[in-house]
Amino acid sequence: MAPLDDSENKKPAEMMDIRGPDGDPLEIPRLACDAMAESKPYPAYPEHNLKLGFPGELIDNWQEVAIAKMGELAKKNRAFQVYLDACVKCGACTDKCHYFLGSGDPKNMPVARQDLLRSVYRRYYTFAGKYFPWLVGARDLTKEVLDEWYAYYHQCSQCRRCSVFCPYGIDTAEISMAAREIMDSVGLGDKYCNEIIGKVKDVGNNLGLQEKALAATLEGLEEDIEDDTGISVRIPLDEKGADILLVTPSADFFAEPHIEGLIGYAKVFHEAGVSWTLSSYASEAANFGMFIGSYENMRDVSLRIRKAAEDLGVKRIIFGECGHAWRVAYSFLNTLAGPFDFLDPNYPVPQHILEFTWNEIQKGTLKLDKSRNDHIRLTYHDSCNVARASRMGDKPGGQFEIPRNVLKAVCNHYYDMDRDTIMESTVCCGGGGGLLTDEIMDIRVKGAGPRMKALKQVTDDFGVTHMAAICAICKTQFSKVMPKYGYGMDSILSVHQLVSNAIILGGQEVEEDAAPQGDAAAAEAKQ
Amino acid sequence: MSTLYALLYYVATALLVIGLAVKIRQYARTPAPLKIPTTPAPTTASGVFWRMFREVVFFESLFKSNKWIWLFGYLFHGSLLLITIRHLRYFIDPVWWWVSFEQPFGIYASFGMVLGLAGLWGRRILVERIRYITNPSDHLMLALLIAIALSGMTMRFLTPTDIIGVKMFFLGLLRFQINELPDTPALLIHLGLVAVLFIVFPISKLLHAPGIFFSPTRNQIDNPREKRHLAPWAAELEK
Numbered sequence: 001m002a003p004l005d006d007s008e009n010k011k012p013a014e015m016m017d018i019r020g021p022d023g024d025p026l027e028i029p030r031l032a033c034d035a036m037a038e039s040k041p042y043p044a045y046p047e048h049n050l051k052l053g054f055p056g057e058l059i060d061n062w063q064e065v066a067i068a069k070m071g072e073l074a075k076k077n078r079a080f081q082v083y084l085d086a087c088v089k090c091g092a093c094t095d096k097c098h099y100f101l102g103s104g105d106p107k108n109m110p111v112a113r114q115d116l117l118r119s120v121y122r123r124y125y126t127f128a129g130k131y132f133p134w135l136v137g138a139r140d141l142t143k144e145v146l147d148e149w150y151a152y153y154h155q156c157s158q159c160r161r162c163s164v165f166c167p168y169g170i171d172t173a174e175i176s177m178a179a180r181e182i183m184d185s186v187g188l189g190d191k192y193c194n195e196i197i198g199k200v201k202d203v204g205n206n207l208g209l210q211e212k213a214l215a216a217t218l219e220g221l222e223e224d225i226e227d228d229t230g231i232s233v234r235i236p237l238d239e240k241g242a243d244i245l246l247v248t249p250s251a252d253f254f255a256e257p258h259i260e261g262l263i264g265y266a267k268v269f270h271e272a273g274v275s276w277t278l279s280s281y282a283s284e285a286a287n288f289g290m291f292i293g294s295y296e297n298m299r300d301v302s303l304r305i306r307k308a309a310e311d312l313g314v315k316r317i318i319f320g321e322c323g324h325a326w327r328v329a330y331s332f333l334n335t336l337a338g339p340f341d342f343l344d345p346n347y348p349v350p351q352h353i354l355e356f357t358w359n360e361i362q363k364g365t366l367k368l369d370k371s372r373n374d375h376i377r378l379t380y381h382d383s384c385n386v387a388r389a390s391r392m393g394d395k396p397g398g399q400f401e402i403p404r405n406v407l408k409a410v411c412n413h414y415y416d417m418d419r420d421t422i423m424e425s426t427v428c429c430g431g432g433g434g435l436l437t438d439e440i441m442d443i444r445v446k447g448a449g450p451r452m453k454a455l456k457q458v459t460d461d462f463g464v465t466h467m468a469a470i471c472a473i474c475k476t477q478f479s480k481v482m483p484k485y486g487y488g489m490d491s492i493l494s495v496h497q498l499v500s501n502a503i504i505l506g507g508q509e510v511e512e513d514a515a516p517q518g519d520a521a522a523a524e525a526k527q
Numbered sequence: 528m529s530t531l532y533a534l535l536y537y538v539a540t541a542l543l544v545i546g547l548a549v550k551i552r553q554y555a556r557t558p559a560p561l562k563i564p565t566t567p568a569p570t571t572a573s574g575v576f577w578r579m580f581r582e583v584v585f586f587e588s589l590f591k592s593n594k595w596i597w598l599f600g601y602l603f604h605g606s607l608l609l610i611t612i613r614h615l616r617y618f619i620d621p622v623w624w625w626v627s628f629e630q631p632f633g634i635y636a637s638f639g640m641v642l643g644l645a646g647l648w649g650r651r652i653l654v655e656r657i658r659y660i661t662n663p664s665d666h667l668m669l670a671l672l673i674a675i676a677l678s679g680m681t682m683r684f685l686t687p688t689d690i691i692g693v694k695m696f697f698l699g700l701l702r703f704q705i706n707e708l709p710d711t712p713a714l715l716i717h718l719g720l721v722a723v724l725f726i727v728f729p730i731s732k733l734l735h736a737p738g739i740f741f742s743p744t745r746n747q748i749d750n751p752r753e754k755r756h757l758a759p760w761a762a763e764l765e766k
Binding site: 028030031074075076077078079081082083085086087088089090091092093094095096106109111112115126127128134135136137160163164165166167168169170171174295296299330331332334335338339348349350387388389390391394395396397399400424 | 550553554557558559560561562563565566567568569570582586588589591592593596600647650651654655656657659660661662663664665667730731732734735738739741742743744745749751752753754755756757758760761764
């Protein structure tokens with residue numbers, strides 16, 4: 001690809017530097033030691049911690065308890081044990097983390113992030129660290145170390161990009177989850193995650209959206225669809241005896257562009273002619289129990305979905321567009337809340353909404369007019385948890401193909417970004433893993449850098465205007481950070497928003513039958 | 528001297544074998560509570576076998592990650608394998624035909640071993656990121672391996688030792704009898720360092736060798752929807 005001429009760089013000065021001199025989205029920065037040492041999320045209040053079964057605030061004997069917890073986790077989790085032992089410091093992962101690429105802080109290199117904890121593990125649990133600490137970089141667990149953990153284990157989005165490239169498959173996500181669990185166990189919780197998990201336990205969703213408000217919101221959406229299309233499309237809530245329980249991130253109920261995705265699911269279900277329902281009790285697909293590494297909390301949240309499925313008497317469970325939620329759903333739900341032998345055995349439990357939609361597209365149930373998306377030149381951001389921690393369909397890699405198949409079925413102009421930044425090598429949005437909180441916006445913006453650079457390439461090369469994603473966190477993060485990189489906040493789209501745009505409902509009168517082409521359509525859509 | 532080295536080798540070998548056995552047992556018995564294969568992952572056991580095969584034999588992930596580290600790392604490990612096979616001749620009698628056939632490859636692999644290690648060491652010193660993550664033990668491990676290689680090469684190319692004597696010594700050890708060990712300095716250094724390598728193996732980063740086979744991101748089958756995975760301690764929560 002031709003290097004970008006400097007004179008073409010018309011970005012205003014306050015914008016983030018979007019493209020390095022060689023145009024490489026994965027350009028490696030110089031080390032900037034401790035550049036992000038002060039990036040810390042707000043600590044949780046006692047009430048948030050206590051609700052999840054953790055001490056309210058930092059306990060007096062925190063050191064002792066933390067060290068014991070570390071030993072306990074090594075006994076309970078093979079990944080943690082093996083990964084603490086196996087690293088040879090080869091350096092293969094050092095340039096793989098988007099937070100390192102964006103910030104240059106060496107403690108954001110995966111191996112260095114792991115070493116913050118590994119150094120303490122070695123000190124207390126290995127022969128070399130006990131007797132020759134200076135030799136192997138072992139160190140005591142002090143308050144400074146704890147503070148460092150709090151800062152840097154909240155600069156990991158648990159996206160697992162490093163695990164793809166490690167010769168032993170060492171997954172920093174496992175280490176950062178364990179570190180957060182250790183910190184929680186001594187009363188040092190993260191407010192954003194812990195408060196949210198508490199809301200799910202109390203109300204059923206991350207927002208704390210009560211049943212009545214939810215019902216009113218969904219009614220409003222039904223009216224919007226009818227106003228738009230002239231067709232009555234239902235978004236049912238708590239309907240017993242429906243075939244399908246849809247569990248979707250609560251952001252789908254109120255945020256843009258998420259809500260357009262929800263409208264898309266409703267239209268697809270409507271056209272497929274299936275009966276479905278949302279649940280007010282399990283009105284959340286997200287499961288922040290994963291982010292804090294707490295099996296017990298993750299299980300509690302998952303069991304709500306099982307209970308909703310049992311109470312409503314559904315036959316299938318389908319998940320909406322959400323990255324880590326799909327990881328928990330696909331990879332963990334059967335473990336945490338299974339077995340699901342009370343559901344229809346003809347369908348996998350759970351299914352992803354894209355598996356459902358792609359199946360309907362292949363069956364020919366959906367009438368699609370691709371030209372309705374002609375004002376959009378599209379690329380697709382593989383969400384990390386979907387890409388590297390789950391699957392769709394029955395073949396490995398279905399999680400890459402199925403979303404692209406659907407997008408190409410509803411959109412004429414589709415272009416992939418640099419191969420090193422998509423699919424299993426996808427770079428995180430920068431807001432995952434429980435970091436989607438505004439007090440750490442700086443690291444979020446920096447972490448989005450590699451993705452934004454890759455996007456800029458396809459904008460320059462193919463005129464790409466929009467990026468689609470299937471993760472609530474990605475969508476929220478991008479709508480916040482894209483303006484910092486010169487894109488409009490509405491440049492990020494839900495995949496089912498594009499489906500929704502293209503779908504022609506049965507009986508719907510189509511005004512502009514010969515769909516407008518090119519610029520005219522673009523001008524119309526921009527209004 | 529022969530008795531000293533005999534005892535050293537019994538102790539070092541015992542520490543290596545017992546240490547590794549303890550570690551492997553620990554890895555095998557520690558449950559993996561969740562399905563965490565790095566996807567796309569194989570959906571069958573045979574698929575996982577091949578994934579692990581490619582990882583162990585070709586260093587597949589490292590190749591994807593960094594060509595230089597792969598090149599030096601592969602050169603070192605490949606050479607070490609050839610050299611180890613060559614050294615079987617000191618422990619078996621008569622020598623198997625393929626071990627005899629392999630001798631010249633094993634001999635010249637020593638250059639590959641030194642080159643690979645030197646490359647890795649160079650990166651450790653010259654590449655800012657890797658220098659940052661390096662501990663003294665990482666330098667020492669490279670120094671140990673290079674010293675082993677150089678002392679071995681000294682005997683092969685500069686000051687030959689009585690290899691018949693060496694073989695008698697080790698065959699003797701296998702039968703619990705102590706035969707005379709030739710007292711060439713290079714030999715004593717070489718054998719001493721190899722014993723050190725044996726001893727540190729189970730308490731150092733060399734645990735990556737057994738560790739990779741137990742890495743859940745690489746050895747798990749991608750079938751969580753089809754087959755319920757449950758750790759024993761997690762099953763307790765369901766009671």
